[in-house]
Amino acid sequence: MPNPIELLEQRQLRSDLPRFKAGDTVRVHFQVIEGTRRRVQVFEGIVIKRQGQGVRETFTVRKQSFGVGVERTFPLHSPKIEKIEVQAIGDVNRAKLYYLRAKVGKKARVREQQHVAPVSSPGASAAEPAEPAEDHPEDEGGEEQVAEASAEEERS
DSSP: OOOHHHHHHHHHOOSOOOOOOTTOEEEEEEEEEETTEEEEEEEEEEEEEEEOOGGGOEEEEEEEETTEEEEEEEETTOTTEEEEEEEEOBOOSOSOOGGGGGOOGGGGOOOBOOOOOOOOOTTOOSSSOOOOOOOOHHHHHHHHHHHHHHHHHHHO
C-alpha cells in the first residue's frame, strides 16, 4: 500500500511545465503578494542549477540587473508559478553553472544550441523520399573546368 505522504505529493506535482535544464534561458511568471494586492512578476535569466526531485525540486535562475548579478531560487511545482517560458536552449556540458557567478558582461553569456531542421518544400509529406537531383549540363561543365585547372597546375 502506498505511503499517504507520497499520495499527497503526487497530487501536488504539476504536469504543465516545459522541459528545461541548466544553461537554458527562461522567463518565470511568478505571483507576488504585496499586502492585499496580487500581481505577476516576470524573472528572466539563465538557469544555473536544478536540484531535488518530486515536490521538493527547485531551480535557480540568474540574471544581471543594472550590473549586479541576481539569483532567485524557485520551487518547480509551486502554485505561485503561473508559467515558465523557455526563451533559448543553452549548449552547456554541466549540470551546475556556478562558474557564471564570477563572469560579468559578455563573458557571462551561454552559447545557444543550433537546431538544424530538415528543409522540405511546403506540401511535401514526411513519408515520401526525396527525389534525386537531375543532372544539369552546367554542373558537368563546371567539373570539366576544375579538372582542366588542376591539370594546368600540375604542369607548372
